[in-house]
Amino acid sequence: MTTQLVQQIKQLLLDVNRFIEQASGLTLRSYQQGVAQAVLQSILQGAGRSFVVIFPRQSGKNELQAQLETYLLTLFSETNAELVKVSPTWKPQSFNAMRRLERVLTSNLLVRSVWAKEQGYIYRVGSARLYFFSGQPRSNIVGATASLLLEVDEAQDVLISKFDKEIAPMAASTNATRIFWGTAWTSRTLLARELHAARQTQLTDGIQRVFVVDADQVAAEVPAYGDFVKSQVTKLGRQHPMIKTQFFCEEIDAEGGLFPPERCTLMRGRHPAALAPKPGKLYAMTLDVAGEDEGVSIDPGQNSILENPARDATALTIAEVDTSTMADDLIRKPTYQVIYRAEWVGVKHTRLYAQLKALAELFDVRFLVVDSTGVGAGLSSFISAALPDRVLPFEFNSRTKSDLCWNFLALCDTGRFKDHATSTEEDLHQVAAAQTEFWRQVRFCEFEILPGPNKTVRWGVPDGTRDPATGELVHDDLLISAAMLSLLDEQDWTVSFPTLVIQAPDPLEDIDHGGF
Template structure:
């Protein structure tokens, strides 16, 4: 009887070592999905038969990319344990990405019935089975990784976030002398990334010899096998909008432009509302003030209040947007956030902050906003402080930095794409409404390289409106975008306070699936 069991075990082991899917099922107790299966088989074949192919694998967020990586690595450590095989995995950062990758592999090794107790961790970043080793290194711009060798496999994870120069100078040479198999894993982003470059090269090579090197899955493909994923993506689309750059790239594997106009005609059309502009508040409505503050050096003695008519000025202005906050969409089980309807705008050039403070306080007494989001950058901090003292508990200072403005831009896009920012039906009849529309058209963006997914956006400094030849600004646009700060604020509901749970679009992208 024992002999029969041993024979069966030998047969199972022999079959499993010939197929990574059988290996994962037999020893890892996991069944990989169909879109994962072709990937792991192709890469394993190239490594074990020394084909030296280069693969590009583009999966949506939270679709099991990390799991198939760890199963592949465990399989190769098993198959190559009698060889002096060295495999290297590069992540954009050491903490958390390389550390997370090591934890995932270690979890798979611990659960693997064949490898349990047979693997060793060396020097804090190497996993060894027999003579085979898996190295984990950081691809950060200033990391010192020169000298490492990938004799069997070189993986670049989240390749869209690894700098091209870093890869070409320090990472690619690791596999040069051995012609090791190379794999670029990641999610779609812009056409200027390392992943995008390697995707184009893989597609060209694939067209020439017919050998599949490119594996792309989208949300629909994953959802067909994972109903929970279908529900998750539907929620993201409802919250952010199908055309939001995060949804297009991170879930539908669609490459986005790295720069250009931020507010397309389609995006601007989504802002159209059916409410009127207001001169006075309406009973029963909740309002908020959104204030972008001009610097003091832009406020000389000659003052102009621009609520009617626009003087020719090269200086930035202080812009106020008054929005009605519609909390009814907070009850939507997917949106769970308010809708903002612009009801009035004000613009000031050359007004002293002391005079501006007095006018803003008077407006606040009339409109009774539940929150005032105030640009507290630079000299704006003083105005924000004065308003905070006069209106305790209602002022939210916002300091602009490269990081905070980037996040504000992404969050405002989510509001627009999900239909939660609305312009008045008669906005085109209002001069400030038309100016806001022009600022939307002139707004440009640039997505910067790196895992932070940082966006630089606004009307370029020194630019002119090609229709008028006048200096172009984005004061009204920045003021409107500040409404995104309100999303995590409790709304007054006449009785019990309604808490609106704020959600960061980037946060969902950082969680595993």
């Protein structure tokens, strides 16, 4: 290696952005450059600063990490520098991070022939090493030391207790610089705690430690990204928790009421309720199934006293499916207009089956989503046999119910769930009563987002909740039934017509009549 080349390499290592541009062939965006420079300054000064970097999804956070790590391994390759990176899970997150780093190391002109991988989780350039660890609750990572840099990726998904007990001590003896990378989530996460602390320190000394970039800032440099985010907002709604956090870096509450007034406003429609179908319309039904009790028999419209008012009800929702929104290239999903509801408490499933079958045939429903959990499995099986190819069984567990919540919020926040207008007609009094109960359940519905990378949400009306105005127990069966409409989004709603055969002219007939 010539003296001139050595000098050129040294000059290249003096500027992190120049190094990435010339050695990796990548020009960082302006919002990425500021992060790289601030982190490098803290490391070179031995300042031990704690940085919080919050970027929207798919905006270059992971690429910046891999480029910065490659630069630091190269810059400190003649020292025994140790960098530590912790991700919420080993598979896939740590694996993905290692693959990204390998790609950058392999393509970097200065280190592609000198880097090495050791023991499956350590990357070395010269004497400098980067260690990858999992931040899962049960992982054993005690004992590692970060002499140069400690990174926590997707910090919103790493438990605070895990960080405080096992991860934070890695930088204690060396006062290493720390970076908390992530995407906004709730105010109870590790990322949120460190964000608050970094902002307070930043106000004290004026040194920037917080780098929060939202989708609009990314779109200013990458117009195609703006188009992508616009399509996601159209699909889910600007107020959907995933849009607020993943793209606009806005924290959401970890618990509280699930349906604020602005969301409820979007859920209210102007169409009327109905007891019968309209010609040419598409319909769907959803059914949340409760247990049966021979001692209690409450049908819609009957005035009976519940022997056990704590019992759940089997709740039915019928919706007209408006396919006009499928013509929108950004939406391509139907709108569901609720026209009818009913509840049954304690009714034997054999009797309930006959009523449900009759309603399904009356409305000629395209699909019927049925709760097939536990006692619902038998009823779901009976209906499936009677209505082949139309029944969609759905089994509830913590994961599927959480997904149901996020999907239902997408319906509500984009105006694709619409309840019918309030009716005062005498023959619709039963439907009106069910509507009143539905909105009461909406009002008392609460949610709690659980810590961890799965974005799991518990939701519903808490057991034992009573309406303070009446003292009555409040359930959530009608609300769950309505939410099950979101499961219809993945179905085929194209309208088919009977095959029309057009008879072609017979050329022999012309011959017979002297046409030739």
